[in-house]
Amino acid sequence: MLCALLAVAPPALARGAVASGRYRDLFREWRPSLTTREEDIKIDAYWQSLFEGDADHRVYHAAAATADGPSGYILDTGNNDVRSEGMSYGMMIAVQTGHKAAFDALWNWAATHMRYASGPRAGYFRWQCDPHGCPRDTTPASDGEEYFATALFFAAHRWPHGQGIYNYATQANAILDTMLHKQAMNGGVVDGVTDMIDAGTDQIVFVPLGAAARFTDPSYHLPAFYRLWARWATGWHGQRRADRRRWRRVAAASRRLFSRSADPVTALTPDYARFDGTAEPRDGHGTFGFDAFRSAVNWSVDQAWWGEAPAAANRSRRLLALFARQGIDRYPATYRLDGTPLSPDRSPGLIACNAVAALALDRGEGAPFVARLWVLPPPSGRFRYYDGMLQFMAVLHVSGRFRAW
Numbered sequence: 001m002l003c004a005l006l007a008v009a010p011p012a013l014a015r016g017a018v019a020s021g022r023y024r025d026l027f028r029e030w031r032p033s034l035t036t037r038e039e040d041i042k043i044d045a046y047w048q049s050l051f052e053g054d055a056d057h058r059v060y061h062a063a064a065a066t067a068d069g070p071s072g073y074i075l076d077t078g079n080n081d082v083r084s085e086g087m088s089y090g091m092m093i094a095v096q097t098g099h100k101a102a103f104d105a106l107w108n109w110a111a112t113h114m115r116y117a118s119g120p121r122a123g124y125f126r127w128q129c130d131p132h133g134c135p136r137d138t139t140p141a142s143d144g145e146e147y148f149a150t151a152l153f154f155a156a157h158r159w160p161h162g163q164g165i166y167n168y169a170t171q172a173n174a175i176l177d178t179m180l181h182k183q184a185m186n187g188g189v190v191d192g193v194t195d196m197i198d199a200g201t202d203q204i205v206f207v208p209l210g211a212a213a214r215f216t217d218p219s220y221h222l223p224a225f226y227r228l229w230a231r232w233a234t235g236w237h238g239q240r241r242a243d244r245r246r247w248r249r250v251a252a253a254s255r256r257l258f259s260r261s262a263d264p265v266t267a268l269t270p271d272y273a274r275f276d277g278t279a280e281p282r283d284g285h286g287t288f289g290f291d292a293f294r295s296a297v298n299w300s301v302d303q304a305w306w307g308e309a310p311a312a313a314n315r316s317r318r319l320l321a322l323f324a325r326q327g328i329d330r331y332p333a334t335y336r337l338d339g340t341p342l343s344p345d346r347s348p349g350l351i352a353c354n355a356v357a358a359l360a361l362d363r364g365e366g367a368p369f370v371a372r373l374w375v376l377p378p379p380s381g382r383f384r385y386y387d388g389m390l391q392f393m394a395v396l397h398v399s400g401r402f403r404a405w
Helices: 002-007 027-031 038-050 083-096 101-115 140-160 168-186 212-215 223-232 240-261 291-306 311-326 348-361 367-374 384-398
Strands: 058-065 070-075
Touching: 002 038, 027 348, 027 367, 058 101, 058 212, 070 083, 070 101, 083 101, 083 140, 083 291, 083 384, 101 140, 140 168, 140 223, 212 240, 223 240, 223 291, 223 367, 240 291, 240 311, 240 348, 291 311, 291 348, 291 384, 311 348, 311 367, 348 384, 367 384
Parallel strands: none
Antiparallel strands: 058 070
């Protein structure tokens, strides 16, 4: 039982996967007889279902071409809208799986319809649009920018020498500059618009606008990405050294935030948190909900890639022990931070994220959760969008195919 694993010491990793180039394949650690071909078939099935499937499965849709070429979007099928979260996840999946045409189409749509071209928000992205491209909302959401930037950097290293909006590294650096220096660009806080990284705490803000910039979302903290940015950022107005140092501080701040926001017994994090790690209860988001599924993914991938956050292992261990006690095939999706379930409903997205949490653990510790991901089919039906994106990225992480290109 996983609850008995709490006494096991965390893995001693001298080098993470970014330095070693060796990304763990938890599927084959769980079942050594699995072949590369079997994993390829599973990944191809996810792509076919979510990007090329029928009306009950696909979330990717082609859209009208622009002057920059073909475009396409990821549809949130539950809300019939397009979100920067889904667009950036779609780009990440495309670059990890080598689908350049889909990557370019998604980026073209996002750059055309979601990126603010002028005003105090220039350089940020609308978090929500209508499928025909008309902006539905005028607020950025920080997780979109984070995944956009990282996917673009990976694309620059897989497919270099692009021009215009397809000069991926230039586009990625423009996003980083805006995240760090928006207030300097605007000459201060204008119309409530702030930096995406809080100056006092070096933490990602929930939304860089007004009161929403005064708290955070633990699932938006991506130290594995920030450490890459600390290597690749060109810096705003010649500030390369300063900006790279800042991104290292941001990574360190995120690792501290995970320790402070995760419950000391259950390791559950709230959807929203104050910068000191305490739950931010506004709008009912002081509990473990659908955003918070991703927190364990973020701290586990960080440890797997960099080996600099050994506390991640005990957090993943406590978290998976909680779910094992609930019943490996029964645990629900949402909780109070003390582990009290809030609903009997289950979520394939949480099942997927829990498999990724095993990346922070020793070989075999999270095998029951890895096994559940292996048999989880690509989702169908109205609410396939969020589950589908989380499941696809989880399969890539757990198979060792999600890499820092």
